[in-house]
Amino acid sequence: MATDLGELLVPFMPTIRVPRTGDRVYKSECAFSYDSPESDGGLYVCMNTFLGFGREHVERHYRKTGQSVYMHLKRHVKELNRDFNGDDYEYEDEAKLVIFPDHYEIPLPNIEELPALVSESVTIACDAVLNAASAYKNPEPDSWEEELQVSKHARSLRQQENGVRIPPSGWKCAKCELRENLWLNLTDGSVLCGKWFFDGSGGNGHALDHYKETKFSLAVKLDTITPDGADIYSFDEEEAVLDPHIAEHLSHFGIDMLKMQRTENGHHIDNHVPSRPSEWEVIQESGLKLKAVYGSGYTGIRNLGNSCYLSTTMQVLFSIPEFQRCVAVYWMTCLCLPTRAKLGHGLLSGQYSKPPIKSELIEQQQHRGISPRMFKALVSKGHPEFSSNRQQDAQEFFLHFINVVERNSSGSENPSDVFRFVVEERVQCCQSQKVRYTQRVDYLMQLPVPVEAATNREELIAYEVKRKDAEENMRAPPEPVRARVPFTACLQAFTEPENVPDFWSSALQAKSAGVKTSRFASFPDYMVVQLKKFTFGVDWVPKKLDVSVDVPDFLDLNRLRGMGLQAGEEELPDLTPPIVIPEDTRGLMCVPMFGDGVCSCTHVCLCLSDRLCLSSALEIDEAAVMQLAEMGFPLEACRKAVYYTGNMGAEMAFNWIIAHMEEPDFAEPLAVPAYMEPDLPSPSLPTATPLDNQPPEESIAILTSMGFPRHHTIRALRATNNNLERALDWIFTHPESEEESEALDSTLSPDQELSSPRIRDGPGRYELFAFISHMGTSTMSGHYVCHIKKEGRWVIYNDHRVCLSERPPRELGYIYFYRRLSTC
Numbered sequence: 001m002a003t004d005l006g007e008l009l010v011p012f013m014p015t016i017r018v019p020r021t022g023d024r025v026y027k028s029e030c031a032f033s034y035d036s037p038e039s040d041g042g043l044y045v046c047m048n049t050f051l052g053f054g055r056e057h058v059e060r061h062y063r064k065t066g067q068s069v070y071m072h073l074k075r076h077v078k079e080l081n082r083d084f085n086g087d088d089y090e091y092e093d094e095a096k097l098v099i100f101p102d103h104y105e106i107p108l109p110n111i112e113e114l115p116a117l118v119s120e121s122v123t124i125a126c127d128a129v130l131n132a133a134s135a136y137k138n139p140e141p142d143s144w145e146e147e148l149q150v151s152k153h154a155r156s157l158r159q160q161e162n163g164v165r166i167p168p169s170g171w172k173c174a175k176c177e178l179r180e181n182l183w184l185n186l187t188d189g190s191v192l193c194g195k196w197f198f199d200g201s202g203g204n205g206h207a208l209d210h211y212k213e214t215k216f217s218l219a220v221k222l223d224t225i226t227p228d229g230a231d232i233y234s235f236d237e238e239e240a241v242l243d244p245h246i247a248e249h250l251s252h253f254g255i256d257m258l259k260m261q262r263t264e265n266g267h268h269i270d271n272h273v274p275s276r277p278s279e280w281e282v283i284q285e286s287g288l289k290l291k292a293v294y295g296s297g298y299t300g301i302r303n304l305g306n307s308c309y310l311s312t313t314m315q316v317l318f319s320i321p322e323f324q325r326c327v328a329v330y331w332m333t334c335l336c337l338p339t340r341a342k343l344g345h346g347l348l349s350g351q352y353s354k355p356p357i358k359s360e361l362i363e364q365q366q367h368r369g370i371s372p373r374m375f376k377a378l379v380s381k382g383h384p385e386f387s388s389n390r391q392q393d394a395q396e397f398f399l400h401f402i403n404v405v406e407r408n409s410s411g412s413e414n415p416s417d418v419f420r421f422v423v424e425e426r427v428q429c430c431q432s433q434k435v436r437y438t439q440r441v442d443y444l445m446q447l448p449v450p451v452e453a454a455t456n457r458e459e460l461i462a463y464e465v466k467r468k469d470a471e472e473n474m475r476a477p478p479e480p481v482r483a484r485v486p487f488t489a490c491l492q493a494f495t496e497p498e499n500v501p502d503f504w505s506s507a508l509q510a511k512s513a514g515v516k517t518s519r520f521a522s523f524p525d526y527m528v529v530q531l532k533k534f535t536f537g538v539d540w541v542p543k544k545l546d547v548s549v550d551v552p553d554f555l556d557l558n559r560l561r562g563m564g565l566q567a568g569e570e571e572l573p574d575l576t577p578p579i580v581i582p583e584d585t586r587g588l589m590c591v592p593m594f595g596d597g598v599c600s601c602t603h604v605c606l607c608l609s610d611r612l613c614l615s616s617a618l619e620i621d622e623a624a625v626m627q628l629a630e631m632g633f634p635l636e637a638c639r640k641a642v643y644y645t646g647n648m649g650a651e652m653a654f655n656w657i658i659a660h661m662e663e664p665d666f667a668e669p670l671a672v673p674a675y676m677e678p679d680l681p682s683p684s685l686p687t688a689t690p691l692d693n694q695p696p697e698e699s700i701a702i703l704t705s706m707g708f709p710r711h712h713t714i715r716a717l718r719a720t721n722n723n724l725e726r727a728l729d730w731i732f733t734h735p736e737s738e739e740e741s742e743a744l745d746s747t748l749s750p751d752q753e754l755s756s757p758r759i760r761d762g763p764g765r766y767e768l769f770a771f772i773s774h775m776g777t778s779t780m781s782g783h784y785v786c787h788i789k790k791e792g793r794w795v796i797y798n799d800h801r802v803c804l805s806e807r808p809p810r811e812l813g814y815i816y817f818y819r820r821l822s823t824c
Contacts, residue, residue: 008099009106009118012069016047018125024135026052027073033057034346034370037093042074044098045129049702062100065704071129072098072105095130097122151234151241153217157186157249164189165254170474171222175206179471182223183207183233186243187216189253194221211235218243225250225257279546282809283773283785285796290803296350297790300369300800306391308799310376312786313398315797316770316817318347319788320526322415343375353802369800379404385634385667393779394772395444395530395815399664402443417758419443419528422521424562428497429505429572430513436506436572437565439521444528444815445494446662449547453489456481483547490531490549494518495560501659506575519562522761527555529816534779544777548811551771555818557764624650632780633657634667643670695722703727766818774814787813 009016019025027045029036035054037043044058045051047069053061058070074094097106108126166189172179173193181194181203192210193203207219217236220243224231230250234241243249250257281287297319301311317323323344346352352370379401380386386400405416423442428435454460463481470477495517503514533545565571620642627650628638641653641660660666695717702724703713708731720726769789776782785798787808794805 025050025132028134030054037073037075044070068100154243167474170471183219186218280775288806294353298802299353302369303799308784309394312772312784346370418525421524424519424521432507434507434572447490448493450493454483504577506573523764527818555766621647765821770817771813772815
């Protein structure tokens with residue numbers, strides 16, 4: 001029998017490859033679905049392209065490509081060891097070769113019995129596939145996590161018997177009285193400040209100075225102590241460390257870490273002291289017996305580590321019919337396109353949300369959710385923040401995803417049309433009283449949260465007095481008080497005029513005071529409302545407002561519709577303000593943007609409207625960039641800020657960041673216009689592709705195995721310098737039906753393609769159907785969950801857990817989603 005199977009393999013030997021350096025082996029999850037070796041049908045790995053397929057897709061891949069030899073991987077639950085988390089499993093893996101179309105199976109242990117001609121080469125290929133790292137399990141270099149080592153001082157630490165006892169709050173540095181970034185020396189109990197860190201926490205380095213004087217090495221950060229541990233630093237070893245005896249060392253100074261828990265304001269409280277339910281408990285509906293739900297639309301998303309901002313956003317979007325239709329269209333089009341709709345199909349199909357099977361070992365695995373790893377890699381590719389493992393702002397990701405959809409919806413249905421609306425902005429010169437009306441496209445409504453309008457102001461003032469008194473007298477802090485702000489006050493703050501900084505009046509041709517008001521020129525099908533809960537303190541450290549807002553179930557915005565230029569209003573002249581050039585312009589060339597004139601610059605250059613003076617050799621001040629990045633702003637945003645303010649210092653760049661941080665492309669990479677020398681060809685003219693630029697045949701085979709036509713894959717590889725990942729993106733953004741107009745399309749930017757955006761207008765009356773909530777003190781940390789109203793009932797989506805909601809915390813939401821009410 002072995003000889004017969006060996007003879008069957010011989011015709012396919014040229015198609016069996018050994019993975020080489022750089023090859024990605026997709027052996028943990030299907031490329032088009034969430035089937036895995038743990039699924040009923042297992043996973044099939046093509047021995048030529050190393051793509052993985054579930055049972056539903058492997059037959060189609062064989063029919064489309066003719067690839068016949070696959071490695072079938074199946075994982076069985078062998079034993080379930082229930083620890084306190086119930087998460088430990090023991091598995092038994094099974095692997096065999098399968099030859100299509102007749103499904104001949106060869107168990108891998110039996111390969112050695114095959115004829116020598118086949119056995120050696122097939123064994124090498126199979127071993128290489130089994131030992132290769134999965135393409136979905138990258139080392140993740142951007143992760144914040146690092147493996148800590150036990151300090152060499154931990155076991156031999158000698159603590160002084162000096163009677164020092166540390167209170168639960170009211171800490172301050174013994175040398176400078178700072179109250180943040182405080183470290184407790186574990187030898188003598190000194191409380192001293194740390195140094196200035198990249199995350200905005202500040203100090204004067206007194207803890208380090210104390211170590212230099214005393215050589216007392218170990219210190220613990222006071223606001224990190226929980227029953228699970230604490231942040232410990234060794235000045236001698238110059239790194240964060242572990243202390244196995246930390247509970248004993250803390251008890252020496254009167255701290256019982258098993259009774260401590262971290263609160264939202266950084267203080268610690270005793271677990272036995274009754275307190276109000278925390279934000280975390282209210283939003284996650286902790287303590288309530290929530291009933292799990294299963295089926296289509298009720299599939300959870302596994303948390304990859306700080307990926308909840310993505311999961312909650314996509315859960316809401318895929319509850320909208322327009323996004324659901326796009327998933328169906330992509331899924332049914334052809335074999336290749338499901339890679340774009342994989343997440344949506346996984347959420348909507350119901351295949352990965354089934355009730356647990358009773359009395360089976362696999363019971364605990366039935367509803368662990370689907371992994372967004374492939375989707376995250378695709379949608380965040382090239383983005384400095386979303387491609388990392390750090391926590392992000394859900395609002396920023398929403399706008400980023402809409403931008404990705406806009407770029408990739410040319411010539412097809414664009415589901416983001418349901419969010420697009422036009423804002424009418426009215427700017428008035430306070431001195432001349434003349435006005436200017438402009439319009440811009442937006443996708444969400446940002447509402448200020450005026451804490452001064454809180455209905456419990458007296459209670460807040462009393463709490464602040466008690467808090468300061470507790471700090472000064474080193475007593476436990478009082479029970480926190482959350483500001484209650486009416487939603488009507490937020491709407492009122494949105495409608496009020498705001499000052500325009502550095503306003504240049506074209507009527508006066510000079511700087512003047514100006515005010516701006518915003519109204520709606522159109523109302524979208526779906527209105528997204530963001531409460532601006534995140535702000536900056538006086539020390540530039542991002543912080544979150546602890547507020548509750550009585551957000552309504554029904555919203556009427558009709559009174560906010562703009563009416564355009566009114567009778568009696570006089571428009572500002574249509575003049576362009578002068579462009580200010582930095583003083584140090586020596587050696588820089590000023591290039592006209594249009595026309596053939598030559599501009600001669602001085603310190604202030606007054607250019608005509610058909611010219612733009614730019615420094616062709618402007619360098620970015622990297623010191624200023626890093627100074628801004630250390631405050632926690634995205635690196636690319638810092639580079640843009642320094643560039644657009646002409647290297648005039650970190651303070652000017654910071655002001656630019658504050659003014660532009662809410663723009664959709666705030667964190668996008670800096671795109672500097674490329675100006676060519678006079679003797680170079682114009683970049684707008686298409687250049688010929690060298691005839692000898694024939695892509696590697698292996699790259700062509702990988703793309704064609706995914707269902708793309710050969711001639712289309714060759715075009716894609718040539719256009720992307722034979723880069724496989726970029727070629728895949730190119731194919732998606734250049735559908736084959738549009739190849740005839742490829743030369744024209746390739747010269748159009750996304751902005752040019754959207755020069756006439758599709759606007760859906762209608763009445764401004766809406767009903768709330770979903771909201772995303774954030775827990776924590778900053779967008780750089782914490783956790784997101786979302787609530788969605790489906791079939792007349794609210795459902796909470798908390799990572800992979802999907803349950804019926806008992807008490808939807810509407811008042812603590814961050815981003816709210818409304819749908820237009822149908823007219824009666």
